Amino acid sequence: MKLRADVADMLREGIAQRDIMRTLHVSYKTVTSHRIALSLPAPKRGGHPLRPIETEFHARTEPVDGGHLRWTGHHAHGVPRLGRQGKHPSAYRVAFRLHHGREPIGHAKPGCGYAQCVAPAHLEDRPMREQLRSQMAGIFGGAR
Known part of the structure; x- marks a missing residue:
C-alpha cells in the first residue's frame, strides 16, 4: 500500500483521526489503514477531560x-x-x-x-x- 505523506505525518504528530479526515478530506478507512500500516496505536477514546x-x-x-x-x-x-x-x-x-x-x-x-x-x-x-x-x-x- 502506498502511503500519503501528509496523512502519515499528521498521524505521527498525534493529531486526532477526525481532525486528519476534516483537514485532508480523507475517509475514516484511509486514516485507519495508514495508522495500521505505520504500526501506530489506536486513538484514545473520550476526548478532552470535562471541566467542572x-x-x-x-x-x-x-x-x-x-x-x-x-x-x-x-x-x-x-x-x-x-x-x-x-x-x-x-x-x-x-x-x-x-x-x-x-x-x-x-x-x-x-x-x-x-x-x-x-x-x-x-x-x-x-x-x-x-x-x-x-x-x-x-x-x-x-x-x-
Missing part, C-alpha cells in the same frame, strides 16, 4: 447591574441551556444546584424579577415560591 460544571456555567454568564447574571450561552425555547455530555440541562437547575447543594423541586426560576437571570442566589424552586406566596397572603390577605 461550575467552570462551564460561569464561562457562559455575564454580570449585569443589581447582582444579576445574564446567560450568554445556548437557549432552547426561551430557556437558558448548558450542553454537557449530550444533555442540555436548564442553566436555572445547574445554578440552583450550585447554590443550594440540592436539585430543585419542580422548575427552578428566577425570583428577582430580572428576565432570565441565572444568578444562583436569585433562583427559587416550587416550595420556595409556595412559601413566599403563603407569606405574602398572610401579610396582605389572600385573593378574593
